[in-house]
Amino acid sequence: xxxxxxxxxxxxxxxxxxxxxxxxxxxxxxxxxxxxxxxxxxxxxxxxxxxxxxxxxxxxxxxxxxxxxxxxxxxxxxxxxxxxxxxxxxxxxxxxxxxxxxxxxxxxxxxxxxxxxxxxxxxxxxxxxxxxxxxxxxxxxxxxxxxxxxxxxxxxxxxxxxxxxxxxxxxxxxxxxxxxxxxxxxxxxxxxxxxxxxxxxxxxxxxxxxxxxxxxxxxxxxxxxxxxxxxxxxxxxxxxxxxxxxxxxxxxxxxxxxxx
DNA sequence: ATGGTGGTCTTACCA
Numbered sequence: 001x002x003x004x005x006x007x008x009x010x011x012x013x014x015x016x017x018x019x020x021x022x023x024x025x026x027x028x029x030x031x032x033x034x035x036x037x038x039x040x041x042x043x044x045x046x047x048x049x050x051x052x053x054x055x056x057x058x059x060x061x062x063x064x065x066x067x068x069x070x071x072x073x074x075x076x077x078x079x080x081x082x083x084x085x086x087x088x089x090x091x092x093x094x095x096x097x098x099x100x101x102x103x104x105x106x107x108x109x110x111x112x113x114x115x116x117x118x119x120x121x122x123x124x125x126x127x128x129x130x131x132x133x134x135x136x137x138x139x140x141x142x143x144x145x146x147x148x149x150x151x152x153x154x155x156x157x158x159x160x161x162x163x164x165x166x167x168x169x170x171x172x173x174x175x176x177x178x179x180x181x182x183x184x185x186x187x188x189x190x191x192x193x194x195x196x197x198x199x200x201x202x203x204x205x206x207x208x209x210x211x212x213x214x215x216x217x218x219x220x221x222x223x224x225x226x227x228x229x230x231x232x233x234x235x236x237x238x239x240x241x242x243x244x245x246x247x248x249x250x251x252x253x254x255x256x257x258x259x260x
Numbered sequence: 261a262t263g264g265t266g267g268t269c270t271t272a273c274c275a
Contacts, residue, residue, distance in 0.1 A: 013267065038267095066273090113274085205265085205275085206264080206275085208265085209264080209265085246266090
């Protein structure tokens with residue numbers, strides 16, 4: 001029996017502000033691999049020592065003020081990719097790496113602002129380019145996990161009040177089609193492999209004190225290819241880190257699986 | 261009620 005691997009993804013909305021929370025949670029939750037989004041740090045400022053001191057390797061693709069990606073892992077990290085060959089994008093929103101034979105693709109999908117805006121168009125274009133990249137990765141690697149902040153709630157049950165959100169950004173048909181396309185190329189939403197309680201979300205807007213009333217959306221996901229999903233034992237969202245003082249607006253999502 | 265809060269080389273922009 002192989003020991004289980006715990007893989008997680010968390011949009012931390014500034015690693016500088018959330019570093020202590022992340023380190024604490026990493027250790028308390030026995031996480032082996034953590035994908036981070038919105039680090040908002042340039043590479044020269046990345047807190048490498050803080051992660052290494054608790055036994056983690058770390059790779060990152062940073063940016064000032066906005067975006068910024070990282071992966072922390074107890075196991076060595078190889079074959080790091082930060083840019084797509086056929087899509088030049090100065091925004092740091094993708095970080096792929098191989099860890100213990102698993103191809104991990106960490107994404108921070110553009111928010112999209114509002115349907116019909118330039119940012120919305122950028123989101124759809126970005127998704128299309130990244131989907132092509134993932135399609136190729138699925139051919140090259142036997143075990144693939146695509147994780148991150150997708151900024152898409154795939155189904156109505158992933159939204160606290162679909163009437164309020166219907167047709168808007170994060171739930172619009174075109175965004176959901178882009179998400180469905182990711183599933184159609186050979187990925188599964190790990191969260192939906194298991195029975196889950198109702199009204200489980202991963203993001204709550206700071207602006208409306210949304211967390212207090214659990215007015216959230218499930219927009220952070222862990223997608224696994226067939227072979228990896230077959231070994232997945234659990235998929236959940238840990239909302240405890242959203243309860244603390246000065247939290248990220250996102251909660252971490254996590255899976256437990258045996259590698260073979 | 262198209263607001264609100266939170267983060268950032270802040271007085272604007274992003275989410």
